[in-house]
């Protein structure tokens with residue numbers, strides 16, 4: 001029996017996680033769930049999964065949460081604030097933590113789970129992008145098992161050999177990691193019309209149903225850029241070990257190419273319950289409630305090379321990855337500000353990449369290693385990005 005904390009339960013990944021857990025009451029019980037807004041949804045979830053704790057990220061929500069809990073006859077204990085998130089991620093009773101808070105907000109609770117040696121199901125890619133070295137070192141020290149939930153990284157994990165050696169891909173016979181991406185809704189749109197892209201258009205992903213931030217990141221391909229950085233940390237790969245491949249159908253979720261000419265791909269319908277179930281049950285397999293892939297219905301699998309003029313954010317991320325931790329932390333922070341500003345109607349779609357690039361250019365290269373430095377660079381980059389956004393309004 002695994003005892004699970006679901007951080008970010010009210011989100012897209014959180015809901016899919018509770019869906020898989022509910023299918024296997026003999027294998028998983030819920031210790032805690034967390035949310036940020038959407039109190040009604042959180043309380044309904046708490047009631048349904050009988051969570052022992054319900055955690056709200058913001059302390060000011062405590063009174064509202066207690067009132068809502070009474071309204072929904074929820075018996076869970078209500079906790080609030082950052083420390084509480086870290087506590088339910090690291091409590092001794094907990095075996096498994098789903099890290100599904102979006103953005104930098106997920107870093108500290110995810111790190112708390114890693115430091116406590118949990119099985120960490122990592123959806124929150126921004127946490128790894130910000131703190132990769134620290135994160136991997138903490139996992140090595142505590143013995144935490146990081147299981148990738150991002151569909152591409154979960155696919156790569158499934159395609160790796162049993163004797164995989166972290167940080168030495170050639171030793172495992174690996175030539176390349178092929179990171180696939182659909183290219184989002186604007187893969188074939190006329191570049192001259194990119195300034196006119198609306199929030200609604202950017203939030204309509206052709207294949208996946210996800211939270212708004214990652215959906216916009218998929219449209220700019222910053223998501224693939226963050227995933228590129230994420231893959232480097234998860235598999236000890238260098239920038240030259242990974243190639244991004246456009247694959248509009250999202251049937252292949254990524255591939256590993258070996259030196260004997262073999263390519264191993266993981267396929268499936270685009271449903272996050274597959275990687276979530278894989279992470280929960282690894283090395284076993286469980287029913288995820290996902291419809292099986294029907295090859296009679298697949299007309300074609302096509303592939304292409306991404307163009308950096310169309311996807312400048314992808315290039316920024318790969319360059320930041322080569323540059324190091326300060327650049328990746330700053331890029332992630334700038335991008336969170338830029339995407340939020342786009343969603344609020346303050347800047348245009350193309351200005352997201354502009355804010356990101358100008359934020360990076362405004363900051364001197366430096367080495368960061370401590371958590372404190374990472375948080376400081378995150379804050380500085382956000383300040384600069386906010387200033388740039390104000391200049392654009």
Ligand code: NAD
Nearest residue numbers: 008009010011012013036057101102105123124125210211
């Ligand atoms: P979402 O927006 O649907 O949900 C985000 C969750 O985080 C919600 O529960 C929300 O309440 C919580 N949250 C938001 N701001 C918070 C804050 N400041 N403090 C604490 N909690 C906060 O997002 P999602 O699509 O579920 O994505 C979650 C994470 O998983 C992201 O990092 C995303 O990149 C990653 N991911 C998602 C998918 C997907 O299919 N949705 C796929 C791969 C990776």
Ligand code: MG
Nearest residue numbers: 150151152227
């Ligand atoms: Mg992904």
